[in-house]
Every structure is written in structure tokens, then in C-alpha cells.
Amino acid sequence: MMEFKYEIEGGDFSKAGTASSDVKKILKQLNLAPGLIKKIAVAMYEAEVNIVAHAYKGTMSVIINAENVRMLFEDEGPGIADIDKAMQEGFSTASEEVRQQGFGAGMGLSNIKKNSDYLSINSTVGKGTIVEIITNIK
Amino acid sequence: MQISEVIDLTEAKILTCETQKGDNVLRAFASDLMSDVLTLDTDNLMLITGLNNLQTIRTAEMAEIKYILFVRGKMPTPPMIELAKKENMLLLVTKKSLFQTSGVLFQAGLKPVY
Numbered sequence: 001m002m003e004f005k006y007e008i009e010g011g012d013f014s015k016a017g018t019a020s021s022d023v024k025k026i027l028k029q030l031n032l033a034p035g036l037i038k039k040i041a042v043a044m045y046e047a048e049v050n051i052v053a054h055a056y057k058g059t060m061s062v063i064i065n066a067e068n069v070r071m072l073f074e075d076e077g078p079g080i081a082d083i084d085k086a087m088q089e090g091f092s093t094a095s096e097e098v099r100q101q102g103f104g105a106g107m108g109l110s111n112i113k114k115n116s117d118y119l120s121i122n123s124t125v126g127k128g129t130i131v132e133i134i135t136n137i138k
Numbered sequence: 139m140q141i142s143e144v145i146d147l148t149e150a151k152i153l154t155c156e157t158q159k160g161d162n163v164l165r166a167f168a169s170d171l172m173s174d175v176l177t178l179d180t181d182n183l184m185l186i187t188g189l190n191n192l193q194t195i196r197t198a199e200m201a202e203i204k205y206i207l208f209v210r211g212k213m214p215t216p217p218m219i220e221l222a223k224k225e226n227m228l229l230l231v232t233k234k235s236l237f238q239t240s241g242v243l244f245q246a247g248l249k250p251v252y
Contacts, residue, residue, distance in 0.1 A: 014217075017196035024200065035179075038202050042176050045200040049193075102172030102189045102197065111177050 002026070002064045008051045010077065013101050016052040019060050020045040030064070032137055040069050040135050043115040046108040047073045047131050053098040054078065055128065068117070071133040079125040086121075087113070139163055139248045141205065141228060144184070147242050148232040150207060153219055155228040163205055165249045168240045172197040180251050186243075188212050188236055195221045204228060209236045 004026070006019035024041040032040075044062070051058040055077030063070045080086045087109050094104025113119050118134035142159045145152060152159065168186040169175055175185060175197050184205040185198055190212035198206055199221075206222070208214060208231040214222070222229050232239055244250065 014192060016193060017200070021196065021199060034202070038179070038200070041200040045196065046176060101191060101193045102170060102175075103193070105171050105173040107173035107177060111173070114177070 004062045006060045008048060008055075008058045008060055008073075008075075010052060010054070010056040010058070010075070013052060016049050016101075017045055020048050023062050026064070027069070036135070036137055039115040040071075043112045043133050043135065044071055046112050046115075047071065047133060049103055050108055050131070051075045051077075053094055053101075053103060058128075067138045068134050068136045071131075071135075073131040073133075074128065075130075076128045079127055079129055080121065080123040081125050083121050083123060139243070139246065141230075143246070144207065144243065144248075145230060147246055148207065148230075148234055148239050150230040150232040153214065153229040153231060154222050155226060158228050161205070161228070163248065165251050166207075166240070166243060167251045168236055170236075175203070176201055178251055183251065184248075186236065186239055190214060190218075192218055192221065194218070195225070195227065198227060199225050206230070207232060207239065209234060209239045 027037045055075035058075030061072040085091050089110045090106040092104045092106035098104040116133045117136045120132045123129040141161050163184040164182045165180055166184040166186055170187055170189040172193055183203050185203050186207045188210045195218050205228045211233045
């Protein structure tokens with residue numbers, strides 16, 4: 001089992017994706033199938049960008065074992081008022097700045113779901129959000 | 139379609155990975171929306187975009203896209219070029235618009251994703 005933890009800064013798009021990039025390189029070294037690596041990388045990057053786009057700060061923890069890759073994103077931020085609505089394609093509360101980066105089209109959460117085997121979102125408005133993503137590798 | 143043909147047709151300038159000009163791309167996707175790019179699961183893809191920031195390169199990295207053609211003369215910044223080189227990504231820039239670029243390449247046989 002391997003475990004990695006990264007701090008993610010809210011609002012700092014210059015660093016968005018660096019944690020996911022790091023983990024993707026580790027997955028490559030572990031010789032996972034390219035299709036699986038891409039699935040995990042896309043889901044992870046979407047979740048990382050969500051923290052940068054919406055939260056003040058957060059952490060990304062990745063646990064890799066023989067069966068799956070588990071990614072846990074915990075942030076301090078405004079939280080999500082209506083998770084069902086947030087899951088709908090096209091719904092987004094992203095700022096103009098986020099949209100200028102090519103995101104905020106309301107595709108992220110549904111794309112995470114598509115690229116994972118398990119997705120859970122727990123959020124408290126005014127406090128933050130916890131996103132857990134699991135992708136099976138066996 | 140060979141990258142060198144893409145360069146000829148769009149009068150593009152090559153910015154990185156010049157030695158890979160002989161590579162072939164099968165399909166292209168034109169978008170300024172990285173959220174949409176991340177939903178694709180197509181291999182051997184070229185991204186045509188006017189979105190000129192670091193997240194364009196990061197998105198391509200995550201989505202395993204090795205070729206990016208920037209339109210409207212959007213010149214990638216030095217940090218973008220540096221990251222692209224590290225990821226072995228071939229960057230092109232053309233002065234043509236997104237519409238014209240896509241039209242010219244489509245007409246010459248480059249396939250769409252859908």
C-alpha cells in the first residue's frame with residue numbers, strides 16, 4: 001500500500017493540477033494499464049480543480065493498493081448547498097475567473113462519476129466538502 | 139494526418155517536439171472548454187484551441203493528448219512551453235481562426251471525435 005498527501009491552494013490556478021500530475025506519474029511507474037491511468041487522472045484532476053475553483057484550501061490524499069486507488073479530497077470552503085443539483089451536467093456556480101481557465105461548465109462531478117467506480121460527496125454549507133473517489137484497478 | 143501536413147495546411151509554427159513532425163493524428167477536437175476535453179476517451183487526438191493558459195497543457199496531460207494546435211495566434215506562455223516539453227507534447231500555433239483551422243483540416247481528411 002502507498003499513501004500520498006498534497007496540500008491544495010484555493011484560487012491558485014498556476015498550481016492546479018500539479019498534485020494530480022505527480023500521482024499520474026506514480027501510476028505510470030506502477031505500470032497500470034494506460035486506460036486506467038487516464039480514468040484516474042481525469043477524475044483526480046477534476047476534483048483537484050474543483051478545490052482550486054471553489055474552496056479556500058484543501059488536501060488530496062491518495063491511497064494505492066492492489067485492488068484500487070482511493071482518492072480523498074477534503075476542503076475548507078463554501079460547501080455545496082444542493083449536491084443533486086451540482087451533479088447535473090451544465091449546473092455550475094463557478095466564477096468568471098474559473099470559466100476563463102476553461103472550467104466551470106458544470107461537467108466536473110458527472111465526469112468524475114463517469115471515470116470512477118465509486119463517488120461520494122459530503123458537504124456542509126459554510127464549512128467545506130469531502131469528496132471520495134475510488135477506482136478499481138483489478 | 140501527419141503533423142507536417144497540419145503545419146502546411148494551417149501555416150502553423152511548431153513550438154516544441156520538432157522531431158515528431160512525422161507523427162500521425164487520426165482525430166481532432168476543437169474547444170476552448172477544458173471540461174469538455176476531459177470527457178473524451180479518444181486516443182491519438184489533436185486538440186485545437188484558443189484557450190491559452192497552463193490548464194490547457196494540464197488538461198492535455200491528464201487526457202493523454204500529445205498534440206495541441208493554438209489558434210488565433212494565441213502564443214503559449216514560457217511556463218506552458220516548458221511544461222509541454224516536459225510532457226513530450228507537441229505545440230503548434232496558427233494565426234487562423236478556430237473555425238477556419240477546423241474547416242481546413244476537416245476538408246483535408248482529419249476526422250472529428252463525434
